[in-house]
Amino acid sequence: MLFVVLLSPLILSIINNPVITIELSFIIKSSIIFPSSLPLSIYLLSNMDAKLSVVVQHYCHLSPLCHPRRKHRSDHSPSPYVVAVLSRSPDKSVELSGTMASRTVYKDNWFDRAAINHLSQRLQETTGLRSSKSGYDGLVEAAGVAYRKFNSSQQQDHIIQTLEKAFPRPILSAIRALLPQSKFAREFFAVFTTIFFAWLVGPCEVRESEFDGTKEKNVVHIRKCRFLEGTNCVGMCTNLCKMSSQEFIKDSLGMPLNMVPNFDDMSCDMIFGQEPPLVINDPAFVQPCYKICKENKKNHKNCTSQ
DSSP states (O other): OHHHHHHHHHHHHHOOSOEEEEEEEEEEOSOSSSOSOEEEEEEEEOSSOOEEEEEEOOOOBOOOOOOTTOOSOOTTSOOSOOOOOOOOOTTSOBOOOGGGTSOOOOOOOHHHHHHHHHHHHHHHHHHTOOOSOOHHHHHHHHHHHHHHHSOHHHHHHHHHHHHHHHSOHHHHHHHHHHSOSSHHHHHHHHHHHHHHOHHHHOSEEEEEEEETTEEEEEEEEESSOHHHHHHOOHHHIIIIIIIHHHHHHHHHHOOOEEEEEETTTTEEEEEETOOOOOGGGOGGGGOOOBTTOHHHHHHOOOTTOO
16 A cells, blocks of 8 residues: 555656556565565556566665755764765866766666656746756756756755655655654665666665664665766756755655765665765765766856855
């Protein structure tokens, strides 16, 4: 039932076809998050029959990773040794080479495309700006236009408003009531993110971190962030994704979130339950932008400014 609540705001908004039943079978191995088998039937609006079987394997180990409006860390946060891997060449810009310079090719399915178009349309609706492209390129273009037009604070406000339109507040409030801060909630959000939001961030997996002296599978490791790769801009990563997501998830779901991007390999760690550091203490905000950043080249924009 909880999966129905979590998925409904996105799915009901993006698909407009006859009602059928989709069978979702979730099998969690080597995990204490759910029983070994959790069959679930939900009604979705779709134009085809489908069956999705998701297997979450045993995960490996990790270490931790921002909320500008938080003055103090939570007493329940893991130890504050969170850093991002940063690098800078003499001219204070990062140059990607080899596999990092080549763009990943994604084969989006019908759900991915519907979710991407839904989010892109909500962003354009919120900002009043329009993209000439479709799919993920359209989402990136709309985000780029918003990044150029608005200052840092306005960018974050617009993204939060976009997320509120994409995921209605009553649904989020219900989730918050059903899943108060707990080990179960932190691990649940981590697993849910890897299954249902890979279309936004790219392939990811659950990893462990230490929380209050115990091991928890509360971290989502994004191998190569799709949004960062698509924008090639540090400022768009920190303002449009990192800061906005942290604030939205904390305010709407009551779940602290710390996102630690690694600008060397474009990976990122999402740590559920951990309060992010202040902007002035966050290493992500001293990172120079990439040499291939379009915003830096074409618009002479200071991508690291706040």
